[in-house]
Every structure is written in structure tokens, then in C-alpha cells.
Amino acid sequence: MASTAIRSGVTYKSSRLYWLRDSINWLYVLPALFFFCLYMLYPIIEVIVISFTDYKFLSDKPMQFVGLTNFINALQDPLVHLGLWRALYFTLIFLPGVIFIPLFVAILVDRVSNPTLASLYRVILLIPAVIPGPMIFVLWRWMYDFEVGPINTVLVNYLHLFTYRNAPQWLGNSPLTIPAIAFVEWWWGLGYHTMFFLAGLAAIPRELFEAARVDGANEWQMFWNVTLPRLRPIFVILVVLRFGTAMAVIDEYIIMGGFNRALPTYTWTVYMWHLAFNIGDWFQGYAAAIGWIGAAAMLIVVGFLFYVFRDRD
Amino acid sequence: MSVAAESIRSDQAVATYPRRKQGLRLSTVALHAVLIFFCLVIILPLLWVVLMSVKPVTDAYSGKLLPSQLDLTHYGYALQRLPYIWRNFG
Numbered sequence: 533m534a535s536t537a538i539r540s541g542v543t544y545k546s547s548r549l550y551w552l553r554d555s556i557n558w559l560y561v562l563p564a565l566f567f568f569c570l571y572m573l574y575p576i577i578e579v580i581v582i583s584f585t586d587y588k589f590l591s592d593k594p595m596q597f598v599g600l601t602n603f604i605n606a607l608q609d610p611l612v613h614l615g616l617w618r619a620l621y622f623t624l625i626f627l628p629g630v631i632f633i634p635l636f637v638a639i640l641v642d643r644v645s646n647p648t649l650a651s652l653y654r655v656i657l658l659i660p661a662v663i664p665g666p667m668i669f670v671l672w673r674w675m676y677d678f679e680v681g682p683i684n685t686v687l688v689n690y691l692h693l694f695t696y697r698n699a700p701q702w703l704g705n706s707p708l709t710i711p712a713i714a715f716v717e718w719w720w721g722l723g724y725h726t727m728f729f730l731a732g733l734a735a736i737p738r739e740l741f742e743a744a745r746v747d748g749a750n751e752w753q754m755f756w757n758v759t760l761p762r763l764r765p766i767f768v769i770l771v772v773l774r775f776g777t778a779m780a781v782i783d784e785y786i787i788m789g790g791f792n793r794a795l796p797t798y799t800w801t802v803y804m805w806h807l808a809f810n811i812g813d814w815f816q817g818y819a820a821a822i823g824w825i826g827a828a829a830m831l832i833v834v835g836f837l838f839y840v841f842r843d844r845d
Numbered sequence: 846m847s848v849a850a851e852s853i854r855s856d857q858a859v860a861t862y863p864r865r866k867q868g869l870r871l872s873t874v875a876l877h878a879v880l881i882f883f884c885l886v887i888i889l890p891l892l893w894v895v896l897m898s899v900k901p902v903t904d905a906y907s908g909k910l911l912p913s914q915l916d917l918t919h920y921g922y923a924l925q926r927l928p929y930i931w932r933n934f935g
Binding site for chain 2: 637640641643644649653656657659660671672675679680681682684685686688689690719722723
């Protein structure tokens with residue numbers, strides 16, 4: 533607070549005025565704090581409490597405190613292990629594409645000199661970002677349909693590359709499922725992430741490129757030594773954010789794969805949802821423990837990522 | 846001396862200036878080609894949805910990409926069956 537006071541050119545003589553200033557700042561934070569507590573903090577605490585009980589939503593028995601039983605059971609549950617590995621597999625396919633394709637596109641859009649065309653490209657790339665997620669997934673579920681989906685229609689009827697005997701099975705129990713869902717995510721996020729990188733590119737002072745050019749650097753050297761280091765903060769943010777969302781993906785799995793345990797889309801998030809809202813008496817205590825195990829696994833990786841990307845300067 | 850220097854400079858100007866100004870270079874064409882490819886990847890699925898909305902049902906289930914005839918009955922159906930649809934735009 534002191535630095536704010538100095539910057540605004542006002543010097544406070546008494547500590548009482550400091551206190552006033554501080555309390556006014558808290559007042560501004562209050563609305564955000566209220567909704568943070570209501571929508572983030574309260575559910576998190578509630579889940580902690582539930583995860584130590586045998587709470588079943590549809591059961592009329594009162595819930596019992598069971599200690600760490602849920603956690604011990606969940607850690608030994610093969611479906612939890614399998615679900616975490618499946619989510620990790622999706623993340624590893626999804627993450628490079630959602631970082632490097634938008635970076636590539638952003639560098640290209642940044643080089644378009646005609647301002648009308650540049651904004652036209654931006655607008656077109658941003659169209660999917662304004663469509664709600666579930667609609668995207670329903671759309672692509674039809675796109676990937678084996679018989680009437682346009683992708684297989686083009687491959688079979690128009691290009692004659694396949695027949696309906698050997699056409700690719702995009703969704704369902706096939707090795708293409710996870711890459712296909714990752715592609716949908718890339719398609720959805722392309723414009724959005726391109727905007728991140730465009731903002732980063734616009735923040736690089738032009739003098740740096742001019743100086744590099746005067747020193748005889750070619751385009752490739754300028755990219756490696758000027759552009760990439762300057763985009764580093766955006767890389768770190770995107771990798772960490774997208775890692776978290778990719779591990780916790782659930783709606784595309786439910787829309788495209790349903791609740792079939794044999795499918796590669798049945799990850800730990802789907803298992804958790806399935807247990808909490810669909811199976812038996814709705815075992816929400818056990819599901820909460822699975823949620824915590826998944827969240828802890830993700831937090832460990834995020835901590836590791838922050839360590840890897842730490843500022844070495 | 847100065848005349849010679851000036852003539853060299855003007856030669857360079859003649860040699861370099863028009864080349865920079867001249868229309869399409871290969872790299873510019875490639876740049877726009879790649880960007881148009883990405884824009885097509887974005888637009889084509891959405892275009893398919895728009896076409897789907899004006900296709901007769903038989904076309905939709907026989908895997909025809911282009912509608913054999915313009916069929917707006919689906920819009921009438923949606924508006925008739927969902928009278929509250931306009932609320933979503935309000």
C-alpha cells in the first residue's frame with residue numbers, strides 16, 4: 533500500500549490514514565471475494581469434508597465419518613489408475629498442438645501487412661471461441677460419424693480413398709479416438725490461443741528486430757533469439773493452464789464416449805462424475821476422494837512445471 | 846567524385862526500390878495460402894452445419910455434402926416446436 537500512496541503523490545502522516553486506505557482497498561475486493569468464497573472456496577471445503585465420509589446422496593442413512601478409507605480404496609482402485617493414465621495420454625497429445633499450432637498461426641498473422649486482411653483472419657479464427665463447448669462437441673460427434681459424417685463421406689464418396697469396409701472409425705473404441713478429440717480441442721482453441729501469442733508478439737519492441745537485423749541475424753535466428761525468449765511468459769501460462777484443463781476434461785468425453793468403461797474416453801473425471809451422479813446410491817464421498825487424488829496428482833505436475841519454467845535470470 | 850557517388854546511389858535506387866514495391870512475392874503468397882488453409886479448417890465444419898440446416902432429411906442421412914434442394918422446413922419446425930426460442934436472443 534505504501535508504494536501506491538507514494539506513486540499517487542500523497543503522503544500519509546498518520547498510520548490511521550494508512551489503515552483507512554487499506555480498508556478502502558478491501559472494500560473494492562469485496563465483491564470478487566464474495567463470489568470467490570461462494571463458488572470456489574465453499575465447494576472445495578465441502579468436498580474435503582465429504583471425502584472423509586461415506587456420504588451417499590440417495591441413501592437415507594446419515595453419513596458417517598470414515599477417515600481415510602475412501603482415499604485408501606481410491607488409491608487401490610484400478611479404474612482410478614487407468615483413468616489418470618488415460619487423461620495423461622490425452623494431455624500429452626493435446627498440449628503440444630494447442631501451444632505450437634497457435635504460435636505458428638500467430639507468427640503468420642503477425643506478418644500480414646494488409647490491416648483489413650489481418651483483422652479478417654483474426655475474426656475467422658476466433659469464430660469457434662464464441663461457440664459454447666457442448667455445441668462444439670455435438671457438432672464434431674456428427675463430423676466424425678462413421679456413416680453420415682462429412683469426414684468419412686469425403687474420404688469414401690468424393691476422394692475414394694476408403695470404402696465403408698475400411699474407413700477410419702474416428703470415435704468409439706479405436707486408437708483414433710483420443711487424437712480425434714484432441715483435434716476438436718485444437719480447432720476450438722486455435723483462435724483463442726493465437727490471440728495470446730499475437731498480444732505477446734505485439735509487445736516485443738520493433739527495435740530489437742531492427743538491431744538484430746543490423747547485426748546480420750537471419751529470420752530464423754531472430755525467431756530463436758528474440759521472439760521465443762520474449763514469448764516465454766505466455767508459454768508458461770498456457771502450458772500450466774492448458775495442462776490443468778486437459779487433465780480435467782470431462783464434457784467432451786461424456787458427449788463423445790458416454791459412460792462405457794472400455795472406451796479410452798472413460799477417464800478419472802468421467803469415473804468420478806459417474807460415481808457421484810449415476811451409479812447406485814450416488815457414492816459422493818468416494819467420488820470426492822477420487823477428485824482430491826486427481827487434483828493432487830495435477831498439482832504435483834503443475835508444481836514441477838513451474839520449477840522447470842522458473843526464471844533462471 | 847560526388848557525381849559518381851550520386852550515380853551509384855541512383856543506380857541502387859533503381860535496382861532495389863521497384864523490386865521491393867513489385868506486387869506478390871512468393872513468401873507472401875505462401876503466407877496467405879497457409880492462413881487461408883487454417884481459415885478453411887475453421888469454416889468448413891461450420892459451413893457443413895449451415896448446409897445441414899437447409900438439407901432434406903434424406904440428403905442428411907445419405908451422406909450428401911450439398912443439398913439436392915433447398916429445404917427450410919427444419920427452421921419452421923424449430924420455431925414452431927420451440928416457441929420460447931426467441932427468449933435466447935433477448
